[in-house]
Amino acid sequence: MMVPTLPLIGFAGYLLYGQYLKEKSAGLLASLWIILSFFLTLILFFQLNESSPAINVHLFDWINTDDLNIPFEFRIDQLSIIMMLLITGVGSLIHIYSTGYMHGDEGFSRFFAYLNLFIFFMLILVMANNFVLMFAGWEGVGLCSYLLIGFWYKDHENNKAANKAFIINRIGDLFLLFGLFLLYKQFGTFIFSDLEQNIAGSMSSPEILTFITLLLFIGATGKSAQIPLYTWLPDAMAGPTPVSALIHAATMVTAGIYLIVRSNFLFALAPLTNEIITFVGLTTSIFAGVIATKQNDIKKILAYSTISQLGLMFFALGLGAYGAAFFHLLTHAFFKALLFLGAGSVIHGLHGEQDIRNMGNLKKYMHYTHLLFLIGVLAIIALPPFSGFYSKDNILSLAYIQSPIWWIAALFAGLLTVFYMLRLYFVVFWGKERMSQDTINKIHESPWSMLLPLLILGILSVFGGWINAPELLLGNKWLEHFISPIVSIHPSHLPHSTEWILMAVSMGSILLVAVMTYQKYVSKAHVPLIESNAKDGSFVNLIRNKFYVDELYESVIGKSFLKLSQFFNSIFENQVVRRITDGTGQLSLYVSENIRKTQNGFISYYLFAMALGVLGILTIFIFFAL
Amino acid sequence: MNDVTQLQDQLRLVPLEHYVFLCIVLFCIGLTGVLLRRNLINVFLSIELMLNSINLLAVAFSVYYNDPNAQAFVFFIMVVAAAEVAVGLAMLVMIYRNVQTVDINALNNLKW
Numbered sequence: 001m002m003v004p005t006l007p008l009i010g011f012a013g014y015l016l017y018g019q020y021l022k023e024k025s026a027g028l029l030a031s032l033w034i035i036l037s038f039f040l041t042l043i044l045f046f047q048l049n050e051s052s053p054a055i056n057v058h059l060f061d062w063i064n065t066d067d068l069n070i071p072f073e074f075r076i077d078q079l080s081i082i083m084m085l086l087i088t089g090v091g092s093l094i095h096i097y098s099t100g101y102m103h104g105d106e107g108f109s110r111f112f113a114y115l116n117l118f119i120f121f122m123l124i125l126v127m128a129n130n131f132v133l134m135f136a137g138w139e140g141v142g143l144c145s146y147l148l149i150g151f152w153y154k155d156h157e158n159n160k161a162a163n164k165a166f167i168i169n170r171i172g173d174l175f176l177l178f179g180l181f182l183l184y185k186q187f188g189t190f191i192f193s194d195l196e197q198n199i200a201g202s203m204s205s206p207e208i209l210t211f212i213t214l215l216l217f218i219g220a221t222g223k224s225a226q227i228p229l230y231t232w233l234p235d236a237m238a239g240p241t242p243v244s245a246l247i248h249a250a251t252m253v254t255a256g257i258y259l260i261v262r263s264n265f266l267f268a269l270a271p272l273t274n275e276i277i278t279f280v281g282l283t284t285s286i287f288a289g290v291i292a293t294k295q296n297d298i299k300k301i302l303a304y305s306t307i308s309q310l311g312l313m314f315f316a317l318g319l320g321a322y323g324a325a326f327f328h329l330l331t332h333a334f335f336k337a338l339l340f341l342g343a344g345s346v347i348h349g350l351h352g353e354q355d356i357r358n359m360g361n362l363k364k365y366m367h368y369t370h371l372l373f374l375i376g377v378l379a380i381i382a383l384p385p386f387s388g389f390y391s392k393d394n395i396l397s398l399a400y401i402q403s404p405i406w407w408i409a410a411l412f413a414g415l416l417t418v419f420y421m422l423r424l425y426f427v428v429f430w431g432k433e434r435m436s437q438d439t440i441n442k443i444h445e446s447p448w449s450m451l452l453p454l455l456i457l458g459i460l461s462v463f464g465g466w467i468n469a470p471e472l473l474l475g476n477k478w479l480e481h482f483i484s485p486i487v488s489i490h491p492s493h494l495p496h497s498t499e500w501i502l503m504a505v506s507m508g509s510i511l512l513v514a515v516m517t518y519q520k521y522v523s524k525a526h527v528p529l530i531e532s533n534a535k536d537g538s539f540v541n542l543i544r545n546k547f548y549v550d551e552l553y554e555s556v557i558g559k560s561f562l563k564l565s566q567f568f569n570s571i572f573e574n575q576v577v578r579r580i581t582d583g584t585g586q587l588s589l590y591v592s593e594n595i596r597k598t599q600n601g602f603i604s605y606y607l608f609a610m611a612l613g614v615l616g617i618l619t620i621f622i623f624f625a626l
Numbered sequence: 627m628n629d630v631t632q633l634q635d636q637l638r639l640v641p642l643e644h645y646v647f648l649c650i651v652l653f654c655i656g657l658t659g660v661l662l663r664r665n666l667i668n669v670f671l672s673i674e675l676m677l678n679s680i681n682l683l684a685v686a687f688s689v690y691y692n693d694p695n696a697q698a699f700v701f702f703i704m705v706v707a708a709a710e711v712a713v714g715l716a717m718l719v720m721i722y723r724n725v726q727t728v729d730i731n732a733l734n735n736l737k738w
Contacts, residue, residue: 601734608661 027099030112034095034119038088045081050482053077054193056129063132070190075129079326079486082479083126083258086330090250090337091119093453097341098242100449101348111151111240118144122251126258130190131180134259138176138223141252142169148247149239158238165232172222172229176259179215183266186212196265206270213266213273216259217280224256225307226314227284231550233307237299241344244299249306249340250333257313257329264322264487274318281314282409287547289416293423294543298343298356301424305380306336308417312395315410321398322487323480327468328391330479334464335379335388338457342373345446345454346428350439356427358439363429365443368451370429372458377425379461381418381510390465396506397470397499411506418513426521470499637689645686652679666718666728670711677707 048055054077063070076084095115102111121140128134150162184190186208187198220226225233236248247253260267260277267273285308292304309332316325347354349366363370379386382393392414400407433440445451468479480487494502542548652675659672681700688696718728725732 599737601737603730603733604661604664611657611661 026109026112027095027102030116031092031095031099033116034088034092037119037123038085038092041081041084041088044076045085048076048078048081050078050484054129054485067188068184070130070132072133073129073191074127075192076127077486078483079258079261080126082326082330082483084123086333087119087122087126087251090333090457091115091122091246093456094242094246094250094337094341097245097344097450097453098240100447101242101344102240103447107151111148114144114147114151115243115246118148118247118252122255125255129192131183131192131195132190134262135173135176135180138255138259139173141247141255142166142173142223145169145236145247145252148243149236151239151243155238161232161235161238165236168229168232169222172219175215176219176222179212179219182208182212182215192262195263199265199269209266210270210272213263213270214276216263216266217273217277220256220259220314221280222256223259224253224310224314226256226311227280227287230284230288230307231553234300234303234546237297237303241299241340241347244303245337245340245344248303249336253306253310254313254329254333257310257317257325260314260317261322261326261487267317268320274320276318277314278318278406281311281316281318282406282413283311284308285311285315285413286409286416287311289413289420290543291546292420293416295420296357297354298346298359298424298428299340299354301356301420302336302339302343305339305417305421306332308413309336309380312392312410312413315406316395316398319398319402319406321395323468323477323483324391324394324398326483326487327394327479330467331379331387331391331461331464334457335376335386335461338372338454338461339376339380341450341454341457342369342376345369345450346373348446348450349443350435351442353435353439356424358434359428360431360434361429362443365440366445368445369454372451372454373425373429375458375461377421380421381514382414382506383510384507385462385465387461387463387465390469393503393506394468394470397494397502400498400502401494407502411509414506415509415513418510419517422514422517423521426517430522634689634692637686642686642690645683649679649683649686652676652682664730666721666730669730670714670718674707674711677703 054075057074057076059072059074061069062072095112098111098115102108105111118141121137121144123137125134125137125141128137146162146166149165150159152158180190183195187195187202189195189198218229222229233248233253237244239248267277288304288307288311292301292308295301295304309328313325313328313332316322316328346359346362346366346369349362349369350359353359375386379388382388382391396407396410396414399410435443468477470477545551656672656674656676656679659675660669663669663672681703684696684700684703688694688700721733722728
C-alpha cells in the first residue's frame, strides 16, 4: 500500500540527502509526501462505505514459526480509514505550518525527517491487522515523540523532558506487552479478526479477560497520558510547537483510545475494567482540569487540557460509548491542533515568549490568529454550533443514561475546561499589553504558510461536529453508522425532552462560567502575575505546583529505585559480578604467565614435546580406541 | 615371474618379526638422534634414518602380503625425503653463514 510508504520514502530521503537540500525545497518536499498520501487515503475512503468488508493487504510474513504466525498485513476498514484520514490530513496541515514555524532553524530538514517518520509509524499503528504490528507502530511513534521532544537537544532540560516521556511510556508499554502475551496465551492469535472469533467461541474466565484488558488499559494510559502515567505530557511541551500539536494533541496521544476502540470486543466482556476506565478517565479529566486553571505557560495549559480531554474520552470508553469517544477524538484532534498551532503562532509572533503573564491584548496585533484561536476556544468549551459541542454533548447524554452522577462529574470537568480555556484566551488576547515595549514593536502576524493550516483547521473545528450530529439536531449520526462494523452502535434511550433539558443545563452552566471568567479576567483585569505574588491559600499553591505529583513520583519511585540500584551496585555488582569478571581475567593472566615459560626457544625441547605428544596419542589409540 | 617368486622366497627366509624389530630399533635410534644430538647435520641424518626405517618396514610388509602398493608409497617417501634434504641443507648453509655454527641450541631467539 502506498499510503504509509510515502512518508517513509520522505524520511529515508532526508536521512540521506537532508543536508544538501535548501530549506524551502526541504519543507515543500516533506509536505508533498504527506499530502500525496492524504489524497491516496481520500481515494480509498470513497471506495469504502459502512457495509463494505475490511480490506486486508498482505505484504509479507513477518514472523513465521510453527505455532506463531504474524503477518505484516494491513487492515483497512472503517475505523482505520478515518484514523488514516485524520493522521495524513492533520499531518499535512502541520507539515505546511512547520515550514513557516521552523523557518531558519538549523535542524530544519532533520525536523521534517522525524515528522515524516512519525507519520509512517502512526499509519502502521492504525493500519496494522494484528497486535504485534500495531505494537511496532506504537513503539515507533514513541521513538519519534522522544526524538522530537528532545529536538533542541542543546538544552539539557529538553533532553530530560524527552527522557521522561520515553521512560514513562516504556512503563506503560511493558504492561501492554504483558497484556499481549496473556492474550496470545489465551486465544492463540494476534490478528484482530481471528481474535474476535476466538473470543466469541471460547469460554475463558472473566477474571483472565479483566486482567488482560486492565493490562492493555495501563498500556493505553502510558501513551494517552492518563493517571498515573500522565506526567510526561506537560513536560513534552519542550518540543517545537507543531510537534506538540501533531503528536501530543492530535494523533499519538490518541493511540490509547484507538487501542481500546479497536479491541472493544475484548473490553465489552470485562465490566470491571470498564468501571476502572471510567473512573480513571473522569478523575484524570477533573484532575488535569484543576491543574490547568493555575498554569501560566501557554503550552502547559494546552497540555493539561489535552490530558483532560483524553480523560473524557476514556470516560466515554469506560461507559461503552466507543463511538462517542471516537467522535470526540476526531473533533478534539481538530480543535486542539488548531489551539496548539494558534499558540505556536502567538509564540512565533512574540519570538519565543510562552508565559501568558507576559502577553496581553494580542487581538490588537494578530487579528487572524486571534480569530482562529477564538474558534478553537469556542469549540473546546463546547459551545454550539462548534464541533466540540456535538462530541461533548454526545458523551454527556450517554453518561446521563448510565447515571446522573456521572453526568454531573463530566459536566464539572467540562466547566473546568471552560474556565481555564477562557482564562488563557482572555489573558493572552485581551487586557493590557504586558510585554516590554521592545517586544511590542517586533510583534508580527505569522506568514501565510502558518495561517492557511490554521484556517483549514478552524473550518474543521466549526463544521467537524456535523459528521456525527444526533437526530435531535437534524443530523444522522453518520460517523457512528460508518464505523458500526467495528463498533456496535450504542442505542440512545433518552427521550428528546430530557436531552433538551440536559443540553440547556450544560449550555447555561457553560455560559455562566464563561461570564464569570470574563468578569474576572477582563472586567477586573485580573492578571495571574499578581496572583502568584499574593499569599494564596494552601490549596491554590497545591494546584499551582501540580499537586506535587512529579515530586511524589520522584521521592517515592525515583528515590527508592535509586536506593535499590545503589544496593545492587554495592552488593551484587561489586561483590559478585566484579569478582567473576575480574577473576576470569586474572586467572588467565596467571596461567599464561606460568605457561609461557615452557616456550623457551630450544628446538630440541620442542621436538621432545612433539615426540612425547605423538607417543601419547598412540598410547591412547592403542589402549582406548582399539 | 619366476625370478620374482624366487626373490620373495629368499626375502621370506628372514621372519617378518625380525624386520619389524629392526625397523623399530632403527626408528628409535633416529628419534634419539633427533632429540639428543645438537649438531644440525646429525639431526638431519637421524631424520633420514627414521624415514628409511619406515621405508624398510613398508617394503617388508609389501613382500609378506604380496601387495605392491606399499612399494609405490616408498618411492613417494623417497622423493619427499630428497626434496626435504635439498631445502633443509640449503637452510642449514644459510644458518651457518648467519650464526657461524650448526649448533641447534644456538637458535633460541624465538621465544615468549
